[in-house]
Amino acid sequence: MTNLVRVRTAVLDAACEASGPQDAVPVVLLHGFPYDPRAFDDVTALLNQAGLRTIVPYLRGYGATRFLSKDTPRSGEQAALGQDLLELLDALNIERAILAGFDWGGRAACIVSALWPERVLALVSCTGYNIQDIARSQKPADPAQELRFWYQYYFHTERGRNGLTGNRGEFCKLLWKLWSPAWAFDEATFDRTAASFANDDFVDVVIHSYRHRLQNAPGDPRYAGIEARLAAQPKISVPTINIHGAVDGVNPVRSSEGHAKYFGAQYQRRVFEGVGHNPPQEDPKGFAEAILDVRKMAGE
Numbered sequence: 001m002t003n004l005v006r007v008r009t010a011v012l013d014a015a016c017e018a019s020g021p022q023d024a025v026p027v028v029l030l031h032g033f034p035y036d037p038r039a040f041d042d043v044t045a046l047l048n049q050a051g052l053r054t055i056v057p058y059l060r061g062y063g064a065t066r067f068l069s070k071d072t073p074r075s076g077e078q079a080a081l082g083q084d085l086l087e088l089l090d091a092l093n094i095e096r097a098i099l100a101g102f103d104w105g106g107r108a109a110c111i112v113s114a115l116w117p118e119r120v121l122a123l124v125s126c127t128g129y130n131i132q133d134i135a136r137s138q139k140p141a142d143p144a145q146e147l148r149f150w151y152q153y154y155f156h157t158e159r160g161r162n163g164l165t166g167n168r169g170e171f172c173k174l175l176w177k178l179w180s181p182a183w184a185f186d187e188a189t190f191d192r193t194a195a196s197f198a199n200d201d202f203v204d205v206v207i208h209s210y211r212h213r214l215q216n217a218p219g220d221p222r223y224a225g226i227e228a229r230l231a232a233q234p235k236i237s238v239p240t241i242n243i244h245g246a247v248d249g250v251n252p253v254r255s256s257e258g259h260a261k262y263f264g265a266q267y268q269r270r271v272f273e274g275v276g277h278n279p280p281q282e283d284p285k286g287f288a289e290a291i292l293d294v295r296k297m298a299g300e
Contacts, residue, residue: 002044004064005055009087011072011222015064016057016088020048025121025300026094027291029056030085032103033206034172035278036062036196038189039102042284043291050292055097057088059104061205063196074201076104076209078132079223079230082111089119098298100124100291102243102279104209107131114234115226122239122298124290126279127248128256129263131230137214148250151175155210164206168197179249180276237264239297241290245275245282266297 002019017037027047029040037056044054058065059081061074085108089097098121099109106125113123114131140146154160164171173190176183196202211217219227240263244256253271260267270290272283280287 005092006064007088007091008068009084009091011068012060012084012087013066013068014057014084014088014091016055016092017044018053018055019044020053021051022053024051024053025295026053026055026092026097028085028089028094028097028099028109029054029280030099030101030105030108031056031059031062032101032105032107033209034175034193034197035103035281036193038193039278039281040284041281043280043288046284046288047291050288052098052291052295055092055094057085058196059108060084061201062199065199067201073220074204074208075212075220075223076205076207077212077219077223077227078107078111079226080220081105081108082115082230083223083226084108085112086116086119095119096121098122098124098291098295098300100280100287102126103277110236111226111230113236113238113240115229117237120238121300122294123236124241124243124287124294126243126245127251128242128244128259128269129236131233132213133231133233134213134215134227135231145252152210152214155207156214156216161203161207165203168202169194172197176278180245180247180278180282181249182247182274183276183278183282185281233262235262235264239266239294241268241270241294241297243270243272243279243287243290245277245279246271246273247275248277250277268293268297
């Protein structure tokens with residue numbers, strides 16, 4: 001049985017879906033843009049059957065999660081996501097957890113694993129080491145990769161903000177199709193997630209995330225210290241399995257080759273054939289197996 005749990009952090013009234021034995025090893029599962037906890041429905045069922053506790057939060061700007069104050073900047077920067085996750089662990093009285101996520105959620109999991117490894121039993125992330133190197137963000141990628149990032153450049157314009165505001169459903173559905181070209185999701189599957197995009201803060205958080213990472217929007221001063229630590233590209237020193245979809249339409253599979261140098265503990269890279277940018281929903285069995293395997297790597 002899944003329960004909706006609400007906890008208060010420093011800036012959020014955070015909503016999470018919790019299931020599985022209360023006293024079991026906790027696994028925090030983190031979605032990205034433009035997704036929500038529905039990406040993990042089949043994964044949580046498998047993990048609960050294996051005796052693990054699962055917590056699946058709605059990130060800031062999604063679903064039932066709300067900011068406590070209208071005056072809090074609607075930041076989507078990486079440091080904010082990492083700090084949100086750390087504060088969520090505190091609010092839930094979780095001393096150490098397995099962290100698993102993709103896209104923005106994978107980034108948050110990497111950040112906590114890198115900066116606060118004492119809180120992390122093990123990590124499952126996607127597309128390699130994905131802590132942003134913002135200082136080098138003005139260095140262009142190859143032209144084909146620049147094309148894949150078209151949506152990011154669109155979001156740097158007011159036309160892009162207006163487009164996301166007025167067409168968020170169709171826009172996000174297009175990204176699903178482009179990023180996971182082999183995934184034949186139906187309308188009902190998309191609609192269940194798209195409900196989370198109705199959050200009043202969704203557009204502001206998304207736009208800030210993409211503008212900040214390219215140095216086109218200031219960060220929230222609250223997170224300046226964390227951003228400074230992330231600028232050093234810290235190594236991740238917890239057992240890690242990194243997943244990369246072989247047909248990821250935004251981050252090609254070759255882009256995570258050689259990322260083992262960013263990890264200082266046991267590290268595995270797994271390529272999921274026929275899978276795109278959303279591995280937990282496209283291959284829930286493989287994603288759940290990675291979590292169970294990294295748990296063994298950690299000796300739990």
